[in-house]
Amino acid sequence: MSRKLRVAIVGAGPAGVYAADILTKSEVPAPFEGASVDLIERDPTPFGLIRYGVAPDHPRIKEIVKALKRVMANKDIRFFGNVSFGDDLKLDDLRQFYDAVVFATGARRDRDLDLPGIDLDGSHGAADFVYWYDGHPDVERDWPFQPHQESVAVLGVGNVGLDVSRILAKTADELLVTEIPDNVYEGLKKNVAKDVHVFARRGPAQVKFTPMELRELSHSPTIDVIVHPEGFELDEGSLEAIRAAKSQKLVVDVLQNYLAKEPTGAPHRIHIHFCQNPVEILGEDGKVVGLRTEVTELDGTGNVRGTGEFQDWPVQAVYRAIGYYSDNLPGLPFDVTAGVVPNDGGRVIEIDGSALPGVYVTGWIKRGPVGLIGHTKSDAAQTISMLIDDAPGLAPAAQPDPESVDAYLESRGLEYTTWEGWEKLDAHELGLGEAHEHERERVKVVPREDMVRIARS
Template sequence: MTKLRLAIVGAGPAGIYAADILLKAERQFDVSIDLFEQLPAPYGLVRYGVAPDHPRIKGIVNALRDVLDSGDIRFFGNVLFGRDLTLADLKNHYHAVVFSTGAIRDADLDIPGIDALGSYGAADFVSWFDGHPDFPREWPLDAESVAVIGNGNVALDVSRMLAKHAEDLLPTEIPDNVFAGLSESRVTDVHVFGRRGPAQVKFTPLELRELGELRDVDMVVYDEDFDYDEASKVAIASNKQVMVIDRVLQAWRKRPSVNNAGGEASRRLHLHFWANPVEVKKDADGRVMSFVYERTRPDGEGGVEGTGEMREVAIQAMYRAVGYFGSPLADVPFDKRHGVIPNQEGQVLHKDSNERVPGVYATGWIKRGPVGLIGHTKSDAMETVRHIINDQASWWQPEDDSEGAIPALLAERDVKWTDLDGWHLLDQHEIALGAPHERARIKVVDRDEMVRVSRGE
């Protein structure tokens, strides 16, 4: 029987789901899968892109662990595609490759002053508080008033982490350096700005509701934002998710808060709608001084238009949470405008000719852009896997597809890769670090230490 040797680059949910779906699919050939990840540990954005106080979402790890522990997939961590392993290497040793490298950079926000000191991308902040090994250990949290631009779940994650008291994060897997940094935070006010109205937000009801449960944090909303147009009323009446969001916001309007001078909390989280970013003003030292926005209103066609009314809020730091963006990969076509690998249903295309690139596939955010939740990732992978199975005639013809070829190649290049047993060692080590403190785990942040623990050195 023919055997498919498949490489998957990227060990987040997209890559792991693709492997699982292929292994379970009806096919006329055997399958052997190697999963490559540039970090020493698997799970991608589930480990490094989800706020540590989200144990329900972290539960996805259990499903991913079951797939990896099935014994049908080899894991090679701490292997960087383009440096430790190239596309030519993959062609020599596999019949096809799936890229599932996600999107971890911040999308740009093109307004004057966005380069000010104290202006940050949300993705960088998330990587810091999730203990990503390739980001600085310290984060400046000396601002008292902070702006967060965006109305999606990432904006709410960032806002919640800024407003939440550090000690309330201790039951989670927050790294020690992050707890120390947040403990020193001087924040009193977090302002969240969205271009459209309350009925058009992109976050989920669960994320929104969690904001109102923060200890010693007042939720502040503004009555002027709730003069709904007909389209908003229809959305609330016809969409259950929008209806729940509206109920949460309406309940906050009735709470004692800064909005009606009754709040007593030491921190406040303000939600501003109908606010289009215009400029970040700098002080004489080039630091963030204020945020200027234009009030918007519905345009009658589902969008917004400017009113010409400018407003300014004094802040000392700003986070843009306006979306993620993919990164190019060596020798792989890349669409710079959209931040994705050009593809047709997961079959990678040449950038200029739109002809198929045989043997090369994509899934997840690097395939479709940073939209959709885990359910989308699974259907995405199914689509890509279907083509891999049907494209047998155009698979690569490797020179050496033996199981031992890749470990030998990595050893020859002195790559200190980690494997699945190593991940289990690191996992147990982090849980053991947390146990004496009654914490879920204490995440190891230093890459070299992650590798040492994983390799039993």
């Protein structure tokens, strides 16, 4: 008797939702008739980094949520939130109920940076800061802003570095119209940063900003963007990069416009410095008091070499935005250097080179934290294509009835949330925004227990 292919996707961010969408719309070979998917997410809410990794003043990116909601309306896709893989469910548990498992757990923590002084008070990971201002339930409610931190450094020239710089430079009142939780608004009022210094190890043609994000830096009337001419160099490797990618040319054009622009005298400034390689965070009495960089120079290929010249910058906090790193998943192999699960186009590969039957990856846990959200669709399509090719030979689940999953979670006493529960929480947060004295689209609920209670009410 034929039945639907049963697949668990661990992680309900864009990578997981896109994979579910592609799979449920695909033709699945015999002995199956179609596919049904359960998305399993450790947060009580869906959408992953769209909810907890995108700066709150980026409403256009949040529009992606509308598309993801349309996917989740599919009756063949279910959502189980507040269920943690490794703690609440293990791979052997999932194999009982599903013919295949796809991991789309992303990359959620900061990549390590081996610098002297990295552990000083005032040295922060960008991911921690992002999760705080986005109201993630598992981080502290207060951010340790200090009354003397008027100059801060941001290490890294990707979009996360720009987000962190912009949030540090904006006033709390400017962000009150967004969906930031009340504790974040109160925390940002304690931020006294006047100068935010962004450091790039290489030149303007090697930064990882996107043009839109870079332009948005100047949209606040309280911020001057100052690009410093020192290190603003274009070698032959840089010119090649500009010729090869229109977006990179646009980025350099925007930077040149900032370079030529006179400051307006705004109370906050974002400084962008090129060819400055951080080598040490300077401390005194256990606190950050500065950053030491080595001046670099382009070598003709777009890479840089050190000059032996050093510069000290008097900053009182350092935020490292050098990339995200994935968590090692229990029961799966892990490449510590790359921070990914070893795979061949999506099929998980064991240490001996053999495929781990019925186990797949997609998104950042598959390819590392690179690319934009749009790249996730083609990535998911590749993985799902492989899963469908493998479907006839997969070991069948012992308990393929979808209701078996609900019964198992309930027998474990797990307070899981559902898509219907998310809709309740969504409506609740929108209602909080409407009731606020200031016009706000929503106000996020932060405590996990409150989110779960509202979703399960």
